[in-house]
Amino acid sequence: MxxxxxxxxxxxxxxxxxxxxxxxxxxxxxxxxxxxxxxxxxxxxxxxxxxxxxxxxxxxxxxxxxxxxxxxxxxxxxxxxxxxxxxxxxxxxxxxxxxxxxxxxxxGAVTADDMAQLRTDDAMAAAAKARMEADLQAPPQPGGLGDAAMDAMTVMEASAS
Missing domain, CATH: 1.10.10.10 (Winged helix-like DNA-binding domain superfamily/Winged helix DNA-binding domain)
Structure with missing residues (x-):
């Protein structure tokens, strides 16, 4: 919407x-x-x-x-x-x-607010990616998704809305 x-x-x-x-x-x-x-x-x-x-x-x-x-x-x-x-x-x-x-x-020109939001979104995505890569290198946890996977899902849900 x-x-x-x-x-x-x-x-x-x-x-x-x-x-x-x-x-x-x-x-x-x-x-x-x-x-x-x-x-x-x-x-x-x-x-x-x-x-x-x-x-x-x-x-x-x-x-x-x-x-x-x-x-x-x-x-x-x-x-x-x-x-x-x-x-x-x-x-x-x-x-x-x-x-x-x-x-x-x-x-359609990009405003300063648009750029700030893009930087925030990029930073959140980079942090989630780093945590996911760290989780991939760590031994698997029994019983579910790692913190990075959960963070990545949260970022995707937030950017969809």
């Missing part, structure tokens, strides 16, 4: 930073389409995007209308099949996503 909350917190931080900027405020659908166009190999069509995202073609068309007005994508008739409309990338769209990526990176 803590991992989920952290991931959502990072996403929230990036989105809030994006909304606070002077740029356009994209819907989740518009952003999903934009990311699909830029992060996967072309060609991209309205039909293909609708199928991939499991949304209607009119919903894709409305999102593309907005993205086109912003200059983030352009549409072009397929020369081979006039029924198809190809969705193409633009420099302006690339710049927008590059800036958005920087916001996501900044949201």
């Amino acid at each position: 803590a991992r989920n909350l952290k991931a959502l917190g990072l996403w929230r931080t990036a989105l809030v930073a994006s909304v606070r900027q002077d740029g356009p405020d994209l819907s989740a659908r518009q952003l999903a389409i934009l990311l699909q166009v830029y992060l996967t190999d072309p060609p991209h069509t309205v039909r293909g995007l609708a199928s991939l995202l499991n949304i209607s073609k009119p919903a894709v068309t409305r999102a593309l209308d907005r993205l086109s007005v912003l200059g983030f994508v352009k549409r072009k008739r397929d020369a081979e099949d006039k029924r198809n409309v190809l969705v193409q990338r633009t420099v302006k769209g690339s710049v927008y996503l590059s800036d958005f990526a920087e916001l996501v990176i900044a949201a």
Whole structure:
């Protein structure tokens, strides 16, 4: 649960930073389409995007209308099949996503508290490992796990929560 909350917190931080900027405020659908166009190999069509995202073609068309007005994508008739409309990338769209990526990176930056927790976890794990290695070299104790094995299990349980 803590991992989920952290991931959502990072996403929230990036989105809030994006909304606070002077740029356009994209819907989740518009952003999903934009990311699909830029992060996967072309060609991209309205039909293909609708199928991939499991949304209607009119919903894709409305999102593309907005993205086109912003200059983030352009549409072009397929020369081979006039029924198809190809969705193409633009420099302006690339710049927008590059800036958005920087916001996501900044949201995920490691804080001093994160580093302190990592050092604590690493120290606990190293101590448990040392005790386990010592237990392995000591003669076996009848009736159960050694102290190091118990310590290692405690560390694993603590890091899982």
